[in-house]
Amino acid sequence: AYVIMDTCKDEKSGECVSICPVDCIEEGTDQYYIDPDACIDCGACVAACPVSAIVDENDLPAEQEGQLEKAEAFFG
Ligand code: SF4
Numbered sequence: 001a002y003v004i005m006d007t008c009k010d011e012k013s014g015e016c017v018s019i020c021p022v023d024c025i026e027e028g029t030d031q032y033y034i035d036p037d038a039c040i041d042c043g044a045c046v047a048a049c050p051v052s053a054i055v056d057e058n059d060l061p062a063e064q065e066g067q068l069e070k071a072e073a074f075f076g
Contacts, residue, residue: 001036002045003071005064007053008032016045016054026074033074 004016008031016032017025024038025045034045036057046054057068 001039001057001068001071002034002041002043002054003036003057003060003064003067004032004034004049005053005055005060005067006031007051008049011049011051011053013050015048015050019044019048028074033071035075036068036071037075 004025012027012031014027014032017027020034021042021044022038022040024035025032026035034054041056043056046052060067
């Protein structure tokens with residue numbers, strides 16, 4: 001799955017939402033989140049983000065590793 005890093009917090013442009021073909025990106029109070037169980041790994045959202053906050057979970061920097069768990073918790 002793709003994951004939105006916490007750099008989203010300062011931007012929250014939301015341009016990723018309408019681009020996702022499976023509609024799995026939702027707005028949280030602090031940032032946007034991708035539903036890791038629904039994401040089909042198409043990568044379309046990556047280029048839509050003006051602050052390059054979206055990466056494949058396998059490419060998450062060490063300091064961002066908690067973001068996948070936050071997304072899982074957000075979608076329950
Ligand atoms: Fe949606 Fe594709 Fe981004 Fe996954 S990688 S969140 S399916 S746009």
